[in-house]
Amino acid sequence: MTNETAQFGGQWTSRLMIFDLEDRISTPVLETDFEIAAPNWTPDGSALIVNGGGSLFWVDLEAPELLEIDTGLCINLNNDHGISPDGATLYFSDHTYGRGALIWRQSLDGEADPEQVTEKRPSWFHGMSPDGQWICYTAVREGLFGIYVAANDGSGEHCVIEGGHHYDGPDFSADGAWIWFNSDRTGASELWRVRPDGSGLERMTQDAMVNWFPHPAPEGDAVVYLAYPEGTVGHPPMMHVELRLWRPGHPSETLVTLTGGQGTINVPSWSPDGGAFAYVEYAE
Incomplete structure (x- = not known):
């Protein structure tokens, strides 16, 4: 990463926030005129990584500022990225080379050039298994959207559903036994889960909201997700949305109402201990 803070300007203000699950309080970390998105929490709990303008940025929680991460010749990243459970490897989606994103990986310290992970495009990274051996991602193959799993080096790609x-937003459960995702396969987008081998498909929400991007907590069964108003098509930005919590045996509850959507919580953003999660909200 570089030591240069990015300089930005624009119509919207982005606020990087942390929500404490026990106290039910949101705390601002960083505010910028640049449109940042999709925070990941580093496994050691010391920093967040966000996307903006085709790049990734490191935000140290002790001294928050945007420090650009050097991703070599990959210069057109979208907001699908994540960090391996051991904290050593950064995964991201980039479409610098041709039409459609590919998944890449590099050491988090930036000491090596990015390495291409997926051979086929488009592929959008979303999550890793708790043991770090598998990645899950959204892909389009032969015109069909699907949820895919491959080894962490991209080998052995197979379609889950x-x-x-x-089909979008796949993320492993804390025990690795399930992959959560969102799909409009029965109408409006709802949350689903399925076994990594494609068995056991279950619908997990059924309400008037349009539900996207489920992220299981690193411990236990809680899932935080993004909920759009009824009738929303796709996952647009800059809308009145909710961040909601799903727990088994309880009705889903609203934790935060905000202006956001695309970019708010696209990627896994729980703190390592599961006591908080990061998100981005926007204001004019």
Whole structure:
């Protein structure tokens, strides 16, 4: 990463926030005129990583500022990225080379050039298994959206579930036994889960909201997700949305109402201890 703080300007203000689950309080970490998105929490709990303008930025929680991460010749990253459980490897999606994103990885310290992970495009990184051996991602193959799993080096790609509808936001459960995702396979987008081998498909929400990007907590069964108003198409930015919590045996509850959507919580953003999660909100 570089020691240069990015300079920005624009119509919207981005606020990087942390929500404490026990106290039910949101605390601002950083505010910028640049449109940042999709925070990850580093496994040691010391920093967040966000996307903005095709780049990734490191935000130290002790001295928060945007420090650009050197991703070599990959200069057109979107907001699908994550960190291996051991904290050593950064995964991201980039579409610098041709149409459609590919998944890449590099050491988090930036000492080596990025290495291409997926051979086929488009592929959008979303999560890793708790043991760090597998990645899960959204892909389009032969015109169909689907949820895919591969080894952490991209080998052994296999489809978990696909179809003529939209499939997005896959993320492993804390025990690695399930992959959560969102799909509009029965109408409006709802949350689902499925075993990594494609068995045991279950619908996990059924309400009037349009639900996206489920992220299971690193411990236990809680899942935080993004909920759009009824009738929303896709996952647009700059809308009145909610961050909600799913727990088994309880109705989903709203934790935060905000202006956001695309970019707010696209990627896994729980703190390592599961006591908080990071998100981005926007204001004019």
